[in-house]
Amino acid sequence: MKIKVRLLLTAVALSTLVSVPAQAEEKFDLEALVAAAKKEPPINVHSSTGKIVKQAEKFTKKYGVQATGTKANAAAQLEMVIREGQAKNVQGDVIQISDVPAGVAQLVPQGFVESWVPPDLAGKIPARYQNPLTVSNEANVWAYNTELNKECPVKNIWELTEPKWKGKVAMQDPLGKASYVDWFNQLKSHADDKVAAAYKAHFGKDMPADEDGATGAWVKALAANGPLLTDADEAAAQAVGAPDQKEQFVGLVSSAKFRNNKDGAKLGLCIGLQPFAGWLYPSLGFIAKGTDSPNASKLFIHYLLTEEGIAPQADDGKISTNSDAKLPEDEPSGIGKVLDQIFPYDSASAVSDWDTRQDWQDLWRINYKK
Numbered sequence: 001m002k003i004k005v006r007l008l009l010t011a012v013a014l015s016t017l018v019s020v021p022a023q024a025e026e027k028f029d030l031e032a033l034v035a036a037a038k039k040e041p042p043i044n045v046h047s048s049t050g051k052i053v054k055q056a057e058k059f060t061k062k063y064g065v066q067a068t069g070t071k072a073n074a075a076a077q078l079e080m081v082i083r084e085g086q087a088k089n090v091q092g093d094v095i096q097i098s099d100v101p102a103g104v105a106q107l108v109p110q111g112f113v114e115s116w117v118p119p120d121l122a123g124k125i126p127a128r129y130q131n132p133l134t135v136s137n138e139a140n141v142w143a144y145n146t147e148l149n150k151e152c153p154v155k156n157i158w159e160l161t162e163p164k165w166k167g168k169v170a171m172q173d174p175l176g177k178a179s180y181v182d183w184f185n186q187l188k189s190h191a192d193d194k195v196a197a198a199y200k201a202h203f204g205k206d207m208p209a210d211e212d213g214a215t216g217a218w219v220k221a222l223a224a225n226g227p228l229l230t231d232a233d234e235a236a237a238q239a240v241g242a243p244d245q246k247e248q249f250v251g252l253v254s255s256a257k258f259r260n261n262k263d264g265a266k267l268g269l270c271i272g273l274q275p276f277a278g279w280l281y282p283s284l285g286f287i288a289k290g291t292d293s294p295n296a297s298k299l300f301i302h303y304l305l306t307e308e309g310i311a312p313q314a315d316d317g318k319i320s321t322n323s324d325a326k327l328p329e330d331e332p333s334g335i336g337k338v339l340d341q342i343f344p345y346d347s348a349s350a351v352s353d354w355d356t357r358q359d360w361q362d363l364w365r366i367n368y369k370k
């Protein structure tokens with residue numbers, strides 16, 4: 001597969017990002033920010049998670065600054081920000097968007113949003129998460145049914161391309177879930193050697209020379225093995241973790257779905273799976289340029305980056321980029337204990353992910369067989 005990268009767009013987007021000044025050098029006074037925020041109009045905050053409603057309510061109670069949280073998927077957020085930015089009529093002040101490539105390629109270059117890192121927290125947030133600001137990471141992990149197996153029945157992702165697992169891999173359809181094809185491109189860009197090493201570990205030989213990268217070969221082989229495709233994460237989680245099942249499925253599901261275990265589900269994390277037990281995808285925190293409440297918006301970003309602020313999302317396994325904000329001890333997936341086995345997202349190649357989405361979707365579509 002030939003990956004076509006629009007170098008000009010990449011250069012423009014990345015140059016826009018790196019032009020943001022080092023906010024860690026700013027003087028910062030949280031009390032002064034709160035005082036300034038109280039003088040501004042109420043803010044509207046949009047996120048792909050419904051937990052944003054509770055977070056906005058708690059923020060309002062804590063600071064006396066009115067915020068209303070609304071759940072909206074990434075596509076709706078993009079349309080809103082672009083439409084309001086073009087009309088110079090900003091209504092959505094803060095967005096937490098999980099479609100990083102779209103945010104970086106569509107919102108940043110056109111100047112619709114800005115990325116602000118609270119100076120007092122900058123030292124606790126790794127540099128790779130600051131430009132643009134990543135608020136949190138969510139994990140999609142390989143899972144199995146613990147009622148049918150004491151441990152994950154596969155040790156290597158290449159096993160999932162073999163006849164034994166034909167039709168027995170449950171996952172969302174990559175043609176309808178952009179983060180999946182972004183993951184394919186991230187693997188090819190940053191870990192193709194590890195996918196190739198996993199191939200050799202499983203089959204005892206090197207990748208065939210005629211393959212255009214190990215990741216592309218794995219994607220083709222997985223598609224050809226007829227995974228059970230769903231239109232929602234919940235359906236994939238049910239296929240894998242429903243109690244009293246007779247057939248074993250392995251699935252790719254959000255770590256948030258492990259909360260279903262409290263209601264009887266039997267999801268287990270495939271610890272030790274080669275080369276990765278799952279992958280992270282981030283959510284960016286942006287402030288709309290032209291907001292009437294810039295200080296209140298900054299205060300909300302600051303709040304999201306604290307352990308208190310992110311807590312409702314952390315309950316679902318979403319991991320704050322602030323190293324001081326830990327996951328709860330009783331978080332059901334156990335993802336916090338195996339982060340070294342989870343493939344991280346690199347925002348530096350987000351525009352490449354955006355540019356190659358159609359290529360990866362075409363590769364999947366051409367090779368998928370039921």
